Amino acid sequence: MITIDIISAVPDLLDSPLNHSIVKRAKDKALVEINIINLRNYALNKYGQIDDAPYGGGAGMVLMVEPLYNCITELQKNKKYNQIIFLTPDGETYNQKTANYLSIQENLLLICGHYKGIDDRIRENFVTMEISIGDYVLSGGELAAAILVDSIVRLVPGVLNDAESALNDSFQDNLLAPPEYTRPSEFKGWKVPDILLSGHDSKIKEWRFEQSLQRTKNRRPDLLED
Ligand code: ADE
Numbered sequence: 001m002i003t004i005d006i007i008s009a010v011p012d013l014l015d016s017p018l019n020h021s022i023v024k025r026a027k028d029k030a031l032v033e034i035n036i037i038n039l040r041n042y043a044l045n046k047y048g049q050i051d052d053a054p055y056g057g058g059a060g061m062v063l064m065v066e067p068l069y070n071c072i073t074e075l076q077k078n079k080k081y082n083q084i085i086f087l088t089p090d091g092e093t094y095n096q097k098t099a100n101y102l103s104i105q106e107n108l109l110l111i112c113g114h115y116k117g118i119d120d121r122i123r124e125n126f127v128t129m130e131i132s133i134g135d136y137v138l139s140g141g142e143l144a145a146a147i148l149v150d151s152i153v154r155l156v157p158g159v160l161n162d163a164e165s166a167l168n169d170s171f172q173d174n175l176l177a178p179p180e181y182t183r184p185s186e187f188k189g190w191k192v193p194d195i196l197l198s199g200h201d202s203k204i205k206e207w208r209f210e211q212s213l214q215r216t217k218n219r220r221p222d223l224l225e226d
Contacts (some may be wrong), residue, residue, distance in 0.1 A: 002105060002156055003033040003079070006145050007071055008112040009050055009063065011036045013142035021152055026159040034149065039074065042067040051114075060116030068122045075109065083129045084109045087141030087148070088117070092132030094148065096171035098131065102148070103155035110148065112141030155209070174223045178211035 008014060014036055017023070018225045026032045043050050044066060049178065051061040072084070082105040102108060107140075111118070123130070133144040153159055155166050170177040181192040217224050 004108045004149055005035045006110045007037045007039055008142055009039040009114045010142055011038045011142060012145055017146035019103060019151060023153050026153045026156060031156050031158050032153050037071060039067055039071060042071040062116050063113060063117035063118040065121050068118060072126050079107045081107045081109045084126050085129045085131055086111045086123055086127040087144040088113060088130050089132050089137050091132040094131050099151040099155060103152045110145045112145050114140035120155055122174050131183060140161060174226050175212040176215045178208040
């Protein structure tokens with residue numbers, strides 16, 4: 001079983017994505033445990049302070065070192081984390097290979113920054129991986145954390161059934177997924193490719209592979225260079 005702990009100053013942002021669909025099913029089946037830790041519980045004072053203005057001036061607020069330190073060290077009393085991950089636009093760009101790697105870990109801790117970021121001493125002294133979900137800036141790490149969790153959880157054995165198997169996902173073998181169709185076989189004159197209606201399994205498999213290859217060549221030739 002994989003446990004994913006997430007430290008957030010805005011836990012409500014994680015509520016919906018982690019409590020529906022496949023992630024919910026995985027939690028219900030006890031294949032994954034997800035704990036959201038509200039950083040406010042580690043606030044420095046009765047005003048709930050967890051952030052302050054940056055030294056050296058500048059706009060925005062920075063999550064303070066002390067609440068994060070107290071939160072992380074308390075969590076570490078109960079668990080040894082395989083990776084402590086900070087979600088940040090200056091991290092390494094996330095991809096399926098990293099998702100595969102994370103899905104076989106036992107204990108992960110995700111730290112969501114908010115406002116302008118976090119005191120760098122936390123990054124220097126605790127964080128073991130820094131991950132960005134793409135070259136754009138979000139208001140905080142929560143949506144990025146939800147993306148990580150979703151992509152990790154679907155890879156945990158037993159979460160998907162055979163028909164849903166993650167092995168057919170795009171990127172799993174550096175190929176994009178082929179096109180899919182469902183009933184009806186004709187709609188407004190738009191027809192589903194005959195081969196898919198043929199019942200000829202090996203030919204269908206061949207066709208799907210060809211389509212995957214063609215799509216990857218057209219849309220993401222960089223994947224074929226790996
Ligand atoms: N926090 C803010 N922007 C982010 C991004 N692009 N990826 C991960 N975490 C972030």
